[in-house]
Amino acid sequence: MKAIRIHQFGPTEEALQYEEVPTPEPGSGELLIKVEAASLNRADIGLRKGTYRISADALPIIPGREFAGAVARVGANVSEFNVGQRVVAYPSLGGYAEYAVAKASEVRPVPDGVSSTQAAALPTVFLTAWFGLLEDGKLKAGEWLLVQAGSSGVGNAAIQIGKHLGAKVITTSSSEEKCRRLRQLGADVTIDVSQNDFVPEVMRVTGNRGVDVVLEMIGGEVYQKSLQVLAPGGRLFSIGGAFGAIPDPPPPLTEGRKASRFSITNYLKAKPQDFRQLDAILKLVREKKFQVVIGKTFPLAETRAAQRYLEGREHFGKIVLTM
């Protein structure tokens, strides 16, 4: 089969090799899936550069943390899935390939009406926003939510989940065109940070009170300024500092405010059974209550171009490889 493998960390041309590799065998408790679509995530960039979770002695690896397709073979001791069934998998590696193996516990059925491209784009961003907002954010109906970088994959998901939970959603982005699309997705208030500082804007919109919850993912100055717009009792949770440092541990705050860090990988390691809540998200997508915004698709052979596109700042929503 064809796959993208990383033999050495580095820039796209050195790290991402499109090559012929043996098709993997499903072991006990596993499925072999014919991959139709695999989505890219910001973490894939760190993985390629050698800064995210995998060390050099584990190479070569096939990246791709999530993918969708059809079950090609069922390993021993799997009773829940059948050959030909449409599924989405979230095993953390292996998806940039024509075939990939996943544990049955990391796989969910895809309902009719949801495409493989949509399904592959869901797990990381929707589960992160879903559990982050519910567990760390404790977001309630009627509260103000600020989503930083609304045009990111996680941002798109968080805006829609925030509205679904009955919150009032403010989001930031770097252009008026992206802001327009974010309002179409449901954001109540958008702030174009290329034109305006978000701090006075958020304070103005919330009557000088600030927001109840912040989903932060940029880091550096944006993280620090996000603390300034947190209302008393407010919760800021950070899912990463892709473009600046974040304090570790999170700083202590006054008047009942709380800052925390959230990781979907660590969350699902602690509560693996919660992965099944992806079914509720798939149902909401099938009912067209959630949109899966696909920014662009690329063929597997053009993965280098796809990652370069993700590293730029033009995209809106998810980037997906198709096989």
Ligand SMILES: NC(=O)c1ccc[n+]([C@@H]2O[C@H](COP(=O)([O-])OP(=O)(O)OC[C@H]3O[C@@H](n4cnc5c(N)ncnc54)[C@H](OP(=O)(O)O)[C@@H]3O)[C@@H](O)[C@H]2O)c1
């Ligand atoms: N902890 C977790 O469990 C978890 C899970 C998933 C993702 N994450 C993290 O969440 C963040 C978002 O991930 P994603 O895959 O959804 O992101 P993404 O689609 O790659 O989007 C990132 C966005 O960040 C904004 N941005 C702000 N400053 C930027 C800069 N200096 N350069 C380029 N873009 C900048 C851009 O939007 P604008 O142009 O509109 O500002 C860009 O679209 C990443 O930090 C990722 O590592 C964490």
